[in-house]
Amino acid sequence: MPAMSILSATHDLEPILNKTMADIVEARLREFIRNKNYKPGDSLPTEMELAEGLGVSRNVVREALSRLRMLGIIETRKKRGMVITQPDILGSFEKVLDPIMIDETTMRDIFELRLVLEMGLPDLLFPRLTDAHVAELEKIAREEQATDNFRIQNEIAFHGKLYEITGNNTLKRFQSLLLPIFAYVITLEEKPTRGKISHSGLVELLKTGNKEAFRQGMLEHLRPHFDRLEHPAPGETA
Amino acid sequence: MPAMSILSATHDLEPILNKTMADIVEARLREFIRNKNYKPGDSLPTEMELAEGLGVSRNVVREALSRLRMLGIIETRKKRGMVITQPDILGSFEKVLDPIMIDETTMRDIFELRLVLEMGLPDLLFPRLTDAHVAELEKIAREEQATDNFRIQNEIAFHGKLYEITGNNTLKRFQSLLLPIFAYVITLEEKPTRGKISHSGLVELLKTGNKEAFRQGMLEHLRPHFDRLEHPAPGETA
């Protein structure tokens, strides 16, 4: 059997790609939109024209268009046809961000990503910080002390406010989307120990205006999480 | 005209939601998968069963399934039906991350996001840094000095390596996906000034083992970009 020689190769024999027409049409449409340099508001050919042009049934074209529609790349109005729109880049992200779907490794990766964001945040935070912002943070920190016990909601409110202060809406939404992952990972951890620096402590550091002091405070605040990240870089045998 | 009274209300008269059957079925299927607590490998009912159960045509079900298939939530095999899979969370992200589709505000947001990541990176980088890693970075830095002129490719190689060293594959891929946005934003900037600290300088700081010194070096390296972010937090009149 000459076919056997293929298997004997070092190739990892990945499954043969079973591309369906809808997949191909989707890719072709993407390419089409790119090459034609369509801008938001421009309208595409009709479904029938696309189907005929591509030599497939209208059904297939509709499946492909349905995908683009879900991603927010196009919108369709009844008679006018389909128009190009600006997709919400986080909208599609949201659709697959469900803890039940994600493997644990990826969830830990995302958790680390959050820690990185948090530690880099001061450089965006300080230039845009106002007295009003500080007051809001103080209020949230006070509520934390009032309830005393570890409230995940308060945690979310405080850190969420930090992102909000940056004025970077994409960043803020990104953080919001990642929240369920954080919550899930935290439930995986045995004892929810708190860092030495509380939210009130962070606010005090903010008020000093010392960015690096604040960053070190944040590091202390997140210390319990960082301490858990002891798995080394995988695949690196150096 | 009594209809006018509606407009006079404070409601922002958002466009009537024109949900198509495919949209609804997509949502229902998502819900279905969640509630049934499906795990990867489990198989869904057939298209006909779903269509009959939902009271819609097979066409509509197929459009919805086509979307889930694109996101990698399900896979379909010829006779076995459809099986749940673990989606690649960044795969869908990739599909909408095209500079021609994204408005400039979002692109600037993403650019800032990159800066935040970069500044937070040391806390993930240092615990996992090896001598071999340093050697690789040195090599890249040397190639930069050899070519002398500002090479975007070298920039990508160096910073990409930093992400790679973290061993966080999701983070690394995320950064890779964002690269086209960075490249685009940089082309928007008039003069591509370089920071005071070069890549070689960063490697030297790495070798000292002083995390904070490295972070400050990174800040200097990125200074030209940070200096451009002077638009204040929008909507905040405080």
Place this chain on the structure above:
DNA sequence: GCTGTCTTTATGTACTACATATCGCCAAAT
């Protein structure tokens, strides 16, 4: 010049039909 109606047209949905791949079963061969 504005308003209301009518026609046209493209999408949304349903249904039928058939090709194709594959799973499971059963029989035949070793």
Place this chain on the structure above:
DNA sequence: ATTTGGCGATATGTAGTACATAAAGACAGC
């Protein structure tokens, strides 16, 4: 008895037809 090969059943993939619906554009009426 285990394996191999073929056969039928079945679910997806694709094509095509038909019709409802909404909306854009034209046109007539005031």
